[in-house]
Amino acid sequence: MNFADRTCDEIKKKQSHAVIGLDPVIERLPAFILDEAEQNYGKNDEGAAAAFIAFNRFIIDTIAPYVAIVKPQLAYYEVYGAAGIDAYWQTVNYAQQKGLIVIADAKRGDIDSTASAYARSFFGDASNEWQTPKKVDSLTINPYLGSDSLAPFVEQAIAKQTGLFILVKTSNPSSGDLQDVVTANGTIAEQVAQLVHTYAMRDIGTSGYSSIGAVVGATYPEEQRLFREAMPTSLFLVPGYGTQGGTGKDITNAFNSDGLGALISASRSIIFAYEKNKLQTREEVQLAIKSAVKAMNADINTALKDVNKLYW
Numbered sequence: 001m002n003f004a005d006r007t008c009d010e011i012k013k014k015q016s017h018a019v020i021g022l023d024p025v026i027e028r029l030p031a032f033i034l035d036e037a038e039q040n041y042g043k044n045d046e047g048a049a050a051a052f053i054a055f056n057r058f059i060i061d062t063i064a065p066y067v068a069i070v071k072p073q074l075a076y077y078e079v080y081g082a083a084g085i086d087a088y089w090q091t092v093n094y095a096q097q098k099g100l101i102v103i104a105d106a107k108r109g110d111i112d113s114t115a116s117a118y119a120r121s122f123f124g125d126a127s128n129e130w131q132t133p134k135k136v137d138s139l140t141i142n143p144y145l146g147s148d149s150l151a152p153f154v155e156q157a158i159a160k161q162t163g164l165f166i167l168v169k170t171s172n173p174s175s176g177d178l179q180d181v182v183t184a185n186g187t188i189a190e191q192v193a194q195l196v197h198t199y200a201m202r203d204i205g206t207s208g209y210s211s212i213g214a215v216v217g218a219t220y221p222e223e224q225r226l227f228r229e230a231m232p233t234s235l236f237l238v239p240g241y242g243t244q245g246g247t248g249k250d251i252t253n254a255f256n257s258d259g260l261g262a263l264i265s266a267s268r269s270i271i272f273a274y275e276k277n278k279l280q281t282r283e284e285v286q287l288a289i290k291s292a293v294k295a296m297n298a299d300i301n302t303a304l305k306d307v308n309k310l311y312w
């Protein structure tokens with residue numbers, strides 16, 4: 001089954017379009033996690049990595065009944081060197097064991113030979129006897145180097161039944177500096193969207209969706225409409241919900257009229273939800289995260305219902 005079909009199935013099963021970003025920041029973790037990691041490993045890369053693993057497992061256990069997808073952003077783990085990368089893969093494995101789909105947010109992109117190596121590092125390489133088996137379900141990639149840099153990712157994603165999310169219109173305030181520049185063929189983002197659509201048409205699943213998707217920010221609701229038309233079969237990864245200001249009302253244009261097609265992502269507003277009221281005990285932290293996820297699901301589902309796009 002291809003990535004898009006698996007993702008659509010899990011979204012329907014959980015009745016949730018949410019993606020929870022696992023972006024741990026050591027100073028923000030609860031004391032019960034930090035104290036144990038420091039006692040066992042000290043304040044160093046290994047201690048931080050142990051804290052990340054414990055925190056992520058705790059979050060995954062808390063949210064798994066309510067969401068289908070997690071998105072660990074690699075940068076937060078790379079801060080702690082080899083130990084951090086190991087924490088990343090332990091997080092990926094744990095999430096997959098719990099039945100969650102994992103989007104690796106790494107925004108890779110390079111010339112074709114290097115792009116192929118990037119794809120093998122995230123999607124695994126069964127023919128390589130030296131590589132310990134590893135595989136994320138999907139990866140974010142950066143199209144700035146052009147179509148030949150995307151091709152190795154696309155080939156491997158299709159062959160290995162994984163997915164891609166190609167940056168089209170990112171959520172950050174200055175995304176327009178380059179992405180909105182008007183060329184003879186529309187904006188740069190529109191040209192990328194055309195490229196994504198061409199690749200997407202090569203791998204349509206029974207759900208009608210393709211495993212070759214796009215990143216379109218929650219912070220640009222009007223642009224979502226345009227990109228939805230340009231890439232009707234692509235799943236959209238929609239970051240920017242929560243801390244960056246996006247709400248349920250801002251993401252409905254990213255969905256198709258079938259009530260599917262968009263994966264709404266939030267990191268800090270969920271995983272640090274306990275900070276608002278300075279909650280620290282295991283039970284308090286768990287309840288705060290659980291409530292934040294349930295509120296996000298309810299907000300998205302209500303907004304979709306209001307525009308007649310609620311699938312269930």
Ligand SMILES: O=c1ccn([C@@H]2O[C@H](COP(=O)(O)O)[C@@H](O)[C@H]2O)c(=O)[nH]1
Nearest residue numbers: 021073170171172239243244266267268
């Ligand atoms: O356009 C983009 C692409 C990726 N991101 C990533 O999503 C999360 C957002 O975190 P929040 O805490 O929900 O703001 C983060 O990992 C970014 O690297 C994005 O924000 N915008």
